[in-house]
Amino acid sequence: MTGPRRLHLNAFDMTCAGHQSPGLWRHPEDRSHTFHDLRYWTDLAQLLERGGFTSLFVADVVGLYDVYRDGPEPAIRDGVQVPVGDPTLAVSAMAAVTERLGFGITVSLTYEKPYALARRFSTLDHYTRGRVAWNVVTSYLESAARNLGLEKQVPHDRRYDVADEFMEVAYQLWEASWDDDAVLLDREKGVYTDPAKVRPIGHRGEFFDVPGIGLTEPSPQRTPTIFQAGASSRGTAFAARHAEGVFVISPTPEGLAPRVAELRRQTTEQGRDPRSVKVFTMLTVVTGATDEQARERYADLSRYVSLEGALTLYGGWSGLDLSTMDPDEPLRFAETEAIRSAVELFTTADPDREWTPRAIAEHIGIGGMGAVVVGGPETVADEMERWAQVADVDGFNLAYAITPGTFTDVVEHVVPELRRRGVLPTEPEGATLREHLYGAGQARVRPDHPAAVHASRRGASDT
Amino acid sequence: MTGPRRLHLNAFDMTCAGHQSPGLWRHPEDRSHTFHDLRYWTDLAQLLERGGFTSLFVADVVGLYDVYRDGPEPAIRDGVQVPVGDPTLAVSAMAAVTERLGFGITVSLTYEKPYALARRFSTLDHYTRGRVAWNVVTSYLESAARNLGLEKQVPHDRRYDVADEFMEVAYQLWEASWDDDAVLLDREKGVYTDPAKVRPIGHRGEFFDVPGIGLTEPSPQRTPTIFQAGASSRGTAFAARHAEGVFVISPTPEGLAPRVAELRRQTTEQGRDPRSVKVFTMLTVVTGATDEQARERYADLSRYVSLEGALTLYGGWSGLDLSTMDPDEPLRFAETEAIRSAVELFTTADPDREWTPRAIAEHIGIGGMGAVVVGGPETVADEMERWAQVADVDGFNLAYAITPGTFTDVVEHVVPELRRRGVLPTEPEGATLREHLYGAGQARVRPDHPAAVHASRRGASDT
Numbered sequence: 001m002t003g004p005r006r007l008h009l010n011a012f013d014m015t016c017a018g019h020q021s022p023g024l025w026r027h028p029e030d031r032s033h034t035f036h037d038l039r040y041w042t043d044l045a046q047l048l049e050r051g052g053f054t055s056l057f058v059a060d061v062v063g064l065y066d067v068y069r070d071g072p073e074p075a076i077r078d079g080v081q082v083p084v085g086d087p088t089l090a091v092s093a094m095a096a097v098t099e100r101l102g103f104g105i106t107v108s109l110t111y112e113k114p115y116a117l118a119r120r121f122s123t124l125d126h127y128t129r130g131r132v133a134w135n136v137v138t139s140y141l142e143s144a145a146r147n148l149g150l151e152k153q154v155p156h157d158r159r160y161d162v163a164d165e166f167m168e169v170a171y172q173l174w175e176a177s178w179d180d181d182a183v184l185l186d187r188e189k190g191v192y193t194d195p196a197k198v199r200p201i202g203h204r205g206e207f208f209d210v211p212g213i214g215l216t217e218p219s220p221q222r223t224p225t226i227f228q229a230g231a232s233s234r235g236t237a238f239a240a241r242h243a244e245g246v247f248v249i250s251p252t253p254e255g256l257a258p259r260v261a262e263l264r265r266q267t268t269e270q271g272r273d274p275r276s277v278k279v280f281t282m283l284t285v286v287t288g289a290t291d292e293q294a295r296e297r298y299a300d301l302s303r304y305v306s307l308e309g310a311l312t313l314y315g316g317w318s319g320l321d322l323s324t325m326d327p328d329e330p331l332r333f334a335e336t337e338a339i340r341s342a343v344e345l346f347t348t349a350d351p352d353r354e355w356t357p358r359a360i361a362e363h364i365g366i367g368g369m370g371a372v373v374v375g376g377p378e379t380v381a382d383e384m385e386r387w388a389q390v391a392d393v394d395g396f397n398l399a400y401a402i403t404p405g406t407f408t409d410v411v412e413h414v415v416p417e418l419r420r421r422g423v424l425p426t427e428p429e430g431a432t433l434r435e436h437l438y439g440a441g442q443a444r445v446r447p448d449h450p451a452a453v454h455a456s457r458r459g460a461s462d463t
Numbered sequence: 464m465t466g467p468r469r470l471h472l473n474a475f476d477m478t479c480a481g482h483q484s485p486g487l488w489r490h491p492e493d494r495s496h497t498f499h500d501l502r503y504w505t506d507l508a509q510l511l512e513r514g515g516f517t518s519l520f521v522a523d524v525v526g527l528y529d530v531y532r533d534g535p536e537p538a539i540r541d542g543v544q545v546p547v548g549d550p551t552l553a554v555s556a557m558a559a560v561t562e563r564l565g566f567g568i569t570v571s572l573t574y575e576k577p578y579a580l581a582r583r584f585s586t587l588d589h590y591t592r593g594r595v596a597w598n599v600v601t602s603y604l605e606s607a608a609r610n611l612g613l614e615k616q617v618p619h620d621r622r623y624d625v626a627d628e629f630m631e632v633a634y635q636l637w638e639a640s641w642d643d644d645a646v647l648l649d650r651e652k653g654v655y656t657d658p659a660k661v662r663p664i665g666h667r668g669e670f671f672d673v674p675g676i677g678l679t680e681p682s683p684q685r686t687p688t689i690f691q692a693g694a695s696s697r698g699t700a701f702a703a704r705h706a707e708g709v710f711v712i713s714p715t716p717e718g719l720a721p722r723v724a725e726l727r728r729q730t731t732e733q734g735r736d737p738r739s740v741k742v743f744t745m746l747t748v749v750t751g752a753t754d755e756q757a758r759e760r761y762a763d764l765s766r767y768v769s770l771e772g773a774l775t776l777y778g779g780w781s782g783l784d785l786s787t788m789d790p791d792e793p794l795r796f797a798e799t800e801a802i803r804s805a806v807e808l809f810t811t812a813d814p815d816r817e818w819t820p821r822a823i824a825e826h827i828g829i830g831g832m833g834a835v836v837v838g839g840p841e842t843v844a845d846e847m848e849r850w851a852q853v854a855d856v857d858g859f860n861l862a863y864a865i866t867p868g869t870f871t872d873v874v875e876h877v878v879p880e881l882r883r884r885g886v887l888p889t890e891p892e893g894a895t896l897r898e899h900l901y902g903a904g905q906a907r908v909r910p911d912h913p914a915a916v917h918a919s920r921r922g923a924s925d926t
Binding site: 015017018023025026028033036037038041042062063064072073076077078079082083084085086088089090091092093095096097111113115116119120122123124126127143146147148149178183185187190191192193194195198208209210211212213215216217219306 | 486500525539578579585606
């Protein structure tokens with residue numbers, strides 16, 4: 001590649017208050033509690049588009065963080081991702097007031113049927129003119145499983161087996177069922193769609209039977225851009241096969257580097273260009289006109305962190321209730337896998353530090369488990385370029401401390417510096433989200449993507 | 464009541480082309496094939512709001528009309544409700560450009576989970592500021608069942624048993640789980656929500672177990688306005704219990720009158736005010752400045768009807784493939800229930816007429832199975848008032864011949880006449896959809912509605 005490495009910015013949000021920053025809803029500037037108002041979303045989308053963001057990434061859970069203190073009360077009291085709304089429903093309002101911002105929407109396939117979900121994403125891809133991504137998750141909260149009719153949660157690896165087949169079904173519906181020229185709108189002959197250019201997918205599998213045709217004509221991207229955010233080994237394998245954007249989390253770029261390398265290695269093993277996976281690492285930027293102003297901002301924000309809220313989040317993510325432990329006793333690897341994986345992220349990423357429950361809570365307090373960078377425009381841009389270089393990431397998933405304040409600060413102070421350095425384009429690179437990632441002309445999946453094989457079934461029945 | 468009877472106008476549409484008017488997508492003025500473009504929906508919503516419509520009703524199927532000629536080809540070729548998009552996703556874009564229009568969205572509960580669907584409608588009710596209705600359906604297409612993972616469709620009456628419990632679960636999530644003052648946003652004490660004002664519903668039933676709390680704080684209407692459109696005896700019983708708006712179809716008001724009377728009788732039996740159910744009958748209005756212009760309009764529109772498309776629709780609705788019958792042989796009551804119920808609508812509603820397949824297709828061709836009125840403003844307004852008087856209906860579900868042309872014609876010619884007669888208000892009667900139906904102040908379910916009993920569980924734990 002020539003020139004400096006292009007960096008992608010995502011905004012990380014959720015249909016709730018204080019998303020990754022527990023307690024910060026109390027900050028006087030924070031508007032996250034207005035998430036029920038469409039204006040929150042349309043204003044945010046326009047801000048991000050102005051700032052050259054690639055996309056807005058909307059997370060989701062369909063349950064409660066009820067591990068910490070063994071019940072939902074801490075989450076309810078602190079407003080930790082509850083109340084929480086559906087993530088798919090503000091997209092059209094945002095799409096109507098923007099031209100190129102992408103929308104990465106989280107939907108857990110564990111509780112969906114591929115035939116209906118494929119139609120939902122096709123409809124969103126039409127309405128956004130090709131700017132939608134599906135962040136594929138398999139739910140991690142037991143409380144979701146209990147309320148959605150499963151006695152207990154489907155085991156983790158089994159969930160990914162279901163996910164693999166779910167994706168195959170969806171790919172067939174998106175890529176194979178309708179030819180690009182199937183819809184004729186031939187008013188003379190009275191042919192809306194040529195039946196010879198539409199075919200049933202005839203899928204019979206272990207988990208799903210979908211014999212019929214897709215319900216929608218091809219949307220600009222056909223398959224929505226595929227995002228993935230799971231960090232487990234099975235999640236990484238899923239990402240290596242399916243993901244076009246992967247969201248990762250690490251306190252340091254050095255800790256992240258081997259994981260990104262492993263992801264790219266596995267992507268290559270899947271027969272894909274390792275650059276087909278764009279890696280976004282979570283980062284919270286606290287900035288201002290100068291380093292000094294940024295530090296003042298950080299000190300101000302820190303006063304609103306809820307440590308109880310942070311441990312409530314951590315309980316949901318890790319399955320680990322730290323309320324039973326001494327807040328100042330360092331965590332050690334333990335016998336159970338739950339505790340091992342919960343601790344691993346911190347200890348392996350930053351092995352020189354001792355992580356106590358309190359230290360974890362303080363770290364999570366602003367921007368969740370990702371890193372935080374505090375500084376003026378040059379400091380932040382330097383740090384972003386360092387992450388890209390050390391960890392080989394393609395961009396950042398920017399969590400907020402307060403919203404839209406954190407994003408407003410980034411757009412005002414950091415974006416001009418990134419554009420000055422030539423790492424953030426001033427002009428859009430294409431109309432669709434996939435073109436933002438891969439370049440103009442690449443609205444459809446790349447040939448190395450598993451959905452592409454189904455595209456070859458198209459046009460076989462040309463008349 | 465004093466003064467003339469207030470009439471409600473609904474626009475009937477679907478995320479597809481030529482909704483109830485097969486072949487009319489070929490008309491040069493028709494824009495229904497642009498349904499993938501958000502502008503189609505935002506322009507339509509603004510037009511309807513200007514015309515004083517109560518709501519836009521978006522129908523849906525998650526399958527194909529594949530009964531006629533024993534396959535999907537006729538539907539695909541004629542564009543009969545395929546391609547078809549998801550009905551929930553344009554709502555926020557429309558809500559953002561309107562202030563009081565309601566949105567009645569069809570979702571089949573047969574393939575949904577109440578915990579997740581309750582959240583979707585709560586989110587829509589927040590985003591619309593209380594203007595959403597759920598049109599509750601239990602799917603009727605075998606092709607939907609096959610592709611959504613059911614070997615064959617759940618039997619009709621069983622679907623309604625599931626539906627009754629589904630509604631109970633959803634009502635509890637909407638009405639009982641969160642107190643109105645649960646969300647405190649108390650920045651001093653750091654309390655987002657008072658846990659004592661949020662309670663798990665603890666539902667254990669035959670079809671669903673939902674132990675937890677609802678995921679969303681109360682929306683303006685809490686329970687979305689409930690619409691229902693099934694005409695079977697079990698469907699009528701469901702409507703009498705749950706529906707606030709009921710959509711019916713009949714070629715004549717005289718044929719409809721006993722059905723409406725029976726619905727109101729059953730509503731009374733359920734302990735509800737018979738006036739709590741607002742009945743909308745399907746009507747297609749072909750109008751112009753004068754009767755003469757309207758007749759010319761009708762003659763022009765009729766040239767584009769697809770009789771094959773009409774019989775394809777009829778096959779899906781009735782389960783009856785009329786392709787095997789002589790197009791000019793009158794239909795008779797037959798031994799099978801499918802044929803009896805399919806024929807019944809026409810023969811009982813208009814017993815003096817002989818209904819052949821061709822006559823049915825011609826009738827369906829413009830506006831589906833509902834009545835068509837052709838005339839200038841006074842003729843149409845007279846006919847509407849006659850329907851209200853003879854059949855005791857509260858308003859009309861207006862299908863289009865072409866869109867937005869049919870609605871534009873109604874707003875231009877008929878709405879001023881209805882307003883002149885005082886049967887259509889010039890000013891909004893309230894902020895929410897339910898207030899449009901019941902009057903200002905009635906944003907929440909009326910006390911006679913089955914959801915209301917769950918409201919009594921609120922506030923019991925006041926602190």
